[in-house]
Structures are given as C-alpha cells and as structure tokens.
Amino acid sequence: MAQHNIKLKDLTKIFSLGLLGKKRIVAVDRVNLEIKSGEILGVLGESGCGKTTMARMILRLLRPTSGKIFFDNIDVWGLKKWSEIREYYKNVQGIFQDPYASFNPRRRVLDSLYDTMRFLPDIAHDISKSREYLREILNSVGLKLEELENKYPHQLSGGQLQRVAIARALIPHPIFIVADEPVSMVDASTRIDILNIFIDLKQEYGVSPVIIGHDYSLAYYVSDRIVVLYRGQIVEEGSPEVLEDPAHPYTKLLKESVPLINRKWSKKFKPNIVAYDATVRGKGCIFAHRCPFRKPVCIEKEPPIVSLGRSKVRCWLYATN
Amino acid sequence: MAGFLKAFKRSNVWRLLKKNARFWICLMIIIAVAVLGIVGPYMTKYGPKTPTGEIMAPPSSKHPFGTDYFGYDVFAETVYGIRVSLTVGIFAAIIATIVGVMLGMVAGLRGGIIDYIVDTVINILLAIPPILIMLLIAAFMGKRGIIELGLLIGLLSWQWTARAVRSQVASLKVSDYVATSMLSGNSFIRIMFKDIFPNIASYSLLSFVIQLGSAMLTVITLEFLGLGASEWSLGAIIQLSVLWGAIPLGVWWWWFYPGIIIVALIASLYLIVVSLEEVFNPRLRRE
Numbered sequence: 001m002a003q004h005n006i007k008l009k010d011l012t013k014i015f016s017l018g019l020l021g022k023k024r025i026v027a028v029d030r031v032n033l034e035i036k037s038g039e040i041l042g043v044l045g046e047s048g049c050g051k052t053t054m055a056r057m058i059l060r061l062l063r064p065t066s067g068k069i070f071f072d073n074i075d076v077w078g079l080k081k082w083s084e085i086r087e088y089y090k091n092v093q094g095i096f097q098d099p100y101a102s103f104n105p106r107r108r109v110l111d112s113l114y115d116t117m118r119f120l121p122d123i124a125h126d127i128s129k130s131r132e133y134l135r136e137i138l139n140s141v142g143l144k145l146e147e148l149e150n151k152y153p154h155q156l157s158g159g160q161l162q163r164v165a166i167a168r169a170l171i172p173h174p175i176f177i178v179a180d181e182p183v184s185m186v187d188a189s190t191r192i193d194i195l196n197i198f199i200d201l202k203q204e205y206g207v208s209p210v211i212i213g214h215d216y217s218l219a220y221y222v223s224d225r226i227v228v229l230y231r232g233q234i235v236e237e238g239s240p241e242v243l244e245d246p247a248h249p250y251t252k253l254l255k256e257s258v259p260l261i262n263r264k265w266s267k268k269f270k271p272n273i274v275a276y277d278a279t280v281r282g283k284g285c286i287f288a289h290r291c292p293f294r295k296p297v298c299i300e301k302e303p304p305i306v307s308l309g310r311s312k313v314r315c316w317l318y319a320t321n
Numbered sequence: 322m323a324g325f326l327k328a329f330k331r332s333n334v335w336r337l338l339k340k341n342a343r344f345w346i347c348l349m350i351i352i353a354v355a356v357l358g359i360v361g362p363y364m365t366k367y368g369p370k371t372p373t374g375e376i377m378a379p380p381s382s383k384h385p386f387g388t389d390y391f392g393y394d395v396f397a398e399t400v401y402g403i404r405v406s407l408t409v410g411i412f413a414a415i416i417a418t419i420v421g422v423m424l425g426m427v428a429g430l431r432g433g434i435i436d437y438i439v440d441t442v443i444n445i446l447l448a449i450p451p452i453l454i455m456l457l458i459a460a461f462m463g464k465r466g467i468i469e470l471g472l473l474i475g476l477l478s479w480q481w482t483a484r485a486v487r488s489q490v491a492s493l494k495v496s497d498y499v500a501t502s503m504l505s506g507n508s509f510i511r512i513m514f515k516d517i518f519p520n521i522a523s524y525s526l527l528s529f530v531i532q533l534g535s536a537m538l539t540v541i542t543l544e545f546l547g548l549g550a551s552e553w554s555l556g557a558i559i560q561l562s563v564l565w566g567a568i569p570l571g572v573w574w575w576w577f578y579p580g581i582i583i584v585a586l587i588a589s590l591y592l593i594v595v596s597l598e599e600v601f602n603p604r605l606r607r608e
Binding site: 056057060061082089090093094096097098101102103104105106108111112115116119165168169172318 | 496498500501502503504506507508509511515516519520522532
C-alpha cells in the first residue's frame with residue numbers, strides 16, 4: 001500500500017483575548033509532527049493542552065495562526081476550490097468527542113450517513129447499492145442498519161451514536177481518521193469495544209486513526225506511536241513503551257496520576273497541581289513551573305529536543321551540554 | 322410534512338400553546354380583521370369613494386359605521402382600507418423576514434468581508450431611524466402602489482432580524498454537527514438549508530410576526546401622513562377625519578371604528594409575539 005502522510009510544520013494557533021486582544025493564549029505552539037499511514041497515533045495531554053485545537057486545524061475547521069499542514073505534500077490550508085477540499089475530506093475524516101453534538105438533532109442519523117455517501121457517486125446514485133454499502137459499514141462497527149432506520153440522534157445511546165459517527169467517517173474509505181476524544185463521552189463499559197473498532201479499522205480497511213485523548217491507559221492500549229502534548233508543545237514522542245518508563249517529567253507526572261486497580265488512595269500520591277495563568281508564558285521550559293526536577297536553565301532557556309533512541313524528549317535533563 | 326405536524330402536536334410547544342388563552346384570543350382578533358378585509362367589500366353596496374347622499378349620518382342599519390363629512394360610507398372605506406393596509410404590511414413583513422434571515426445566515430456562516438459589509442449596513446440602518454428614510458423616499462416616489470410601498474418598508478426593516486439570525490448562525494457554525502456536515506462533503510448551500518436553517522426556523526416565524534406588527538404600524542403611519550399605497554386605507558381615513566375636524570364636529574364614528582381596528586390589530590400582533598416568546602423561551606414559561 002502506498003504511504004501517505006500528514007505533516008505539521010511549525011503549526012501554531014494563538015487565541016487573542018480581552019478588549020484589544022492584548023491577552024494571548026498560545027493553544028498550539030510550533031508543533032512539528034509527521035503522521036504516517038499504517039499506524040495508530042495517540043495524542044495524549046491534559047485538558048487545555050491544545051489537542052482539540054490541533055485536531056480542528058488538521059480537519060480544516062480552524063485556521064492556524066501560522067505554520068502549515070501538508071497532506072501528501074499538498075498544503076491543506078492552501079486548498080481553495082470546493083472540489084479540492086472535498087477530495088481532502090475523502091482522504092481525511094474526523095470524529096468528535098460528543099456523539100450527540102456531532103449529529104444534527106433535527107435530522108435522522110441515516111440521512112447524515114447518506115450525505116456522506118455522496119463521496120462515492122457510483123454507489124450513491126443507486127439506493128439499493130448504497131443501502132448494502134451502509135449495511136456493510138455499519139456491521140463493521142457492530143451496528144445493524146435496521147436498528148437505525150428512522151431514528152433521530154436522541155433516540156440512540158451514546159455508544160451507539162459514537163459507532164454511527166465512526167461509520168460515517170469510514171464511508172469514503174479515508175486514509176486518516178482524526179478522532180478527538182472518541183471515547184471520553186462513552187459509557188466506560190463500551191470504551192474498549194470502540195477502541196477495538198479502531199484497531200480493526202487499521203487492519204481491515206487500512207485506515208490510520210489518529211486518536212486524541214487524555215486517558216493514559218487507553219492511549220497505551222491502542223497506539224503504535226504516542227505524542228504527549230503540554231500547553232501546546234510536544235514534550236515527548238515515541239513508541240507506546242515510552243509510557244511504561246517515561247523520560248519527560250510531565251509524562252512521569254501523568255503516569256503517576258493514573259488510578260490503578262491495585263492502588264488505594266493514600267497520602268503518598270499528592271497531586272502536583274499548580275494553578276497557572278494560560279496567558280502567561282515564560283521564555284524557558286513551559287513545564288518549568290510544575291517540574292520537580294527544575295534547574296535554573298529551565299526557566300532561562302527553552303529546552304532542546306533530545307533524541308533518546310526510542311523517544312524524542314523536549315527537556316534539559318537529557319541535554320548533553 | 323405530515324410527520325412534522327405529528328411531531329409538532331406531541332411537542333412541548335404545542336402543549337403550552339394550546340393552554341395559552343391570550344394567544345388564541347389575539348389570533349382570533351387578527352383572523353377576524355383579515356376576514357373583514359376579505360369579505361367586507363362584498364357585504365356593502367358602496368365603494369370606498371362612492372357618495373351615499375347622506376352626510377355625517379350616525380351608525381345605522383344602512384350604514385353600520387355611519388358616513389363621513391364627504392358622504393362616503395365609513396364601513397366601506399374601512400373594509401377596503403383593511404385590504405390595502407394589510408396587504409402592504411404582510412408583503413413588507415415577508416420581504417423583511419426573507420431578507421433578514423438570508424443576509425443574517427450568509428453573514429454568520431461566511432464571515433469575513435461579507436459579514437463585515439452586512440454588519441456595517443445593519444449598524445447604519447439601526448442608527449438612522451428607518452421611518453425618516455421611508456418618508457423621504459415615499460414622498461419622492463413616482464408610483465406608490467402596494468408592491469412599491471411594501472418593498473420600501475420591507476427593505477428598510479430587516480436589520481433586527483438579520484442581527485439576531487447572524488449571531489445565532491455564528492454560534493451554530495462552530496458546533497460539532499456543522500463540522501461533521503462539512504466533513505461529509507456537504508456544500509455551503511446544503512449546510513445552510515439542512516443544518517442551519519431548521520434550527521433558526523422557529524425564530525424566523527417569531528421574527529415574521531414581530532415584523533408584521535411593526536410593518537403594520539409603519540404602513541399606517543405613512544398612510545396617516547398621506548403617503549399611503551392607495552387613496553383609501555386605514556391610515557388615510559384617520560388622516561381625513563383629523564383634517565376635517567371630526568372631533569369638534571362630534572362625528573366620532575368617522576375615526577372610532579377604523580381606529581379601534583388598528584389598535585386591536587397591532588395590540589394583538591404584539592401580544593402574540595409575547596405569547597410565542599413565552600412558549601419558545603423556557604425561562605419565560607409561567608408554570
């Protein structure tokens with residue numbers, strides 16, 4: 001299969017606040033990333049770290065402040081013609097966090113799916129053919145076409161609806177599916193099922209999901225490669241084994257905050273939570289104010305990206321000079 | 322459509338509307354006035370400007386609303402006047418609602434330079450009292466028919482609708498389901514009609530009733546100032562009665578009957594808006 005990729009080059013998004021736009025929130029800060037087809041990329045980070053912003057920029061829903069996004073070397077935000085944008089969406093699809101918010105409450109869910117069918121004109125023109133196609137797609141996410149007949153979004157459960165959302169994204173046989181917290185609004189018991197669907201998609205359809213989330217163990221479970229975001233910057237990037245023995249202090253902190261089945265509450269696990277003003281950014285490391293291993297240089301200068309063999313870390317601790 | 326009606330009958334809106342006595346009374350009044358305008362001309366043998374030979378005759382079985390200083394039948398004048406005034410008002414309200422909803426949707430959805438231009442025009446129209454512009458243009462208009470006057474009023478009173486629709490659409494635009502719709506490869510027009518419009522349809526209906534009330538008032542004001550669409554209209558009767566001293570002469574029926582119809586019509590339209598707002602806005606519900 002041909003290799004495809006999405007490249008983010010110095011991708012930055014700054015939101016201006018206040019009357020004159022004096023306050024700035026840097027949501028995504030010079031992110032460089034290559035997303036390759038054939039793997040599941042997990043993007044991990046706490047709330048407000050810019051993961052949703054990143055997803056929306058890749059999906060061409062939010063214009064970046066600076067930086068570029070390339071899909072197979074085509075500048076995504078340089079696309080002007082509707083047909084070119086459609087072609088992009090045929091290859092790159094998205095799933096959102098809240099399944100109820102991502103379907104028009106006034107339309108039947110199947111109508112929304114039939115809309116997406118128009119990516120495949122030869123099938124879409126034939127009603128019986130497109131029904132068969134939909135039935136197949138819905139089967140692959142564990143749903144029956146008959147169950148959805150004449151149903152409105154509020155008549156389905158969150159888990160069902162999120163499967164419909166995945167089915168919708170799957171219709172044009174995209175190369176990438178950017179899933180923004182696909183399981184966070186889904187009942188805990190169906191989470192693994194939905195994550196398994198993503199793994200199946202990769203194996204059966206050759207779709208490469210980009211799964212964005214805040215859940216450490218889920219990211220470990222599903223991903224082939226992990227990216228850890230903090231305040232808009234990639235702080236650590238590597239194989240999922242990185243999560244077993246993290247290098248960056250922030251990833252370590254994340255790992256320690258995961259509640260485990262054999263670990264009861266005790267005074268030992270003090271959360272290292274520091275309130276910070278999102279509009280203020282120092283010139284040093286963005287994690288310096290919370291870092292237990294802080295050195296003077298961390299506040300003074302931005303850390304370099306250090307390659308540690310299996311992962312890349314943005315931290316002064318591993319810098320050789 | 323049948324499914325929609327069924328769903329509507331089961332909905333909260335219908336349940337609340339059914340109990341709202343004020344809404345039904347006002348609706349009855351408006352329908353009664355409209356029926357009077359439609360059927361009235363067939364109930365009288367006089368035209369609006371047919372001399373009856375009787376001058377300033379009080380209401381009687383022959384002349385239900387009496388006759389005026391010129392010997393015209395006030396009932397005939399009134400029913401023909403309702404036709405003219407109501408037609409202009411409805412036409413103007415339709416124009417204002419369509420223009421307001423369309424411009425608001427395009428501005429809110431497209432953003433950028435289009436939004437900037439629409440917003441500037443809205444601000445200009447909000448800053449200058451539209452009645453002044455209407456007076457100026459109406460006074461210099463060569464032909465002042467029903468269509469011309471309706472267009473004039475409609476095209477100068479869409480600003481509130483457009484502003485409200487624009488802000489609602491701008492917030493709907495960033496919703497996840499519009500994003501999903503874009504990912505589905507739907508075109509701008511399709512998103513506008515399939516995803517955005519159904520969510521502002523109830524507001525558009527409400528806006529039409531508001532527009533109708535204010536358009537009626539504007540129409541009657543212009544008619545009263547002698548800039549009506551026709552020689553006979555509700556406002557024109559009041560204007561003549563004032564000019565020819567109906568009050569000092571004691572010819573109260575000359576202005577009372579058309580006046581009470583104007584008041585009933587506009588008050589009912591206003592109260593219907595209040596009732597509909599109560600039904601659509603959960604915070605105003607009185608239960």
